[in-house]
Amino acid sequence: xxxxxxxxxxxxxxxxxxxxxxxxxxxxxxxxxxxxxxxxxxxxxxxxxxxxxxxxxxxxxxxxxxxxxxxxxxxxxxxxxxxxxxxxxx
Numbered sequence: 001x002x003x004x005x006x007x008x009x010x011x012x013x014x015x016x017x018x019x020x021x022x023x024x025x026x027x028x029x030x031x032x033x034x035x036x037x038x039x040x041x042x043x044x045x046x047x048x049x050x051x052x053x054x055x056x057x058x059x060x061x062x063x064x065x066x067x068x069x070x071x072x073x074x075x076x077x078x079x080x081x082x083x084x085x086x087x088x089x090x
Contacts, residue, residue: 043086043088044088044089046080047073047076047088047090048090050076050079051063051066051072051076054072054075055072067090073088076088
């Protein structure tokens with residue numbers, strides 16, 4: 001469907017139909033946003049578990065040193081078949 005077709009369809013809608021369409025789009029965006037946030041939290045939790053299962057971490061300084069080396073993230077991404085540009089919020 002071309003942009004002109006989409007615009008023609010929107011122009012043919014009544015105000016009520018346009019409003020219902022806008023609400024449906026907003027609901028869909030909210031659902032995608034919630035799924036994305038859940039995915040980010042799940043990934044962070046998995047990485048946290050991976051760190052403490054595979055590395056000896058006794059204090060914050062050791063954790064920082066491990067993270068700065070970068071190998072833990074690289075290994076986690078490789079083990080989970082995730083792209084190297086994946087970012088994980090801790």
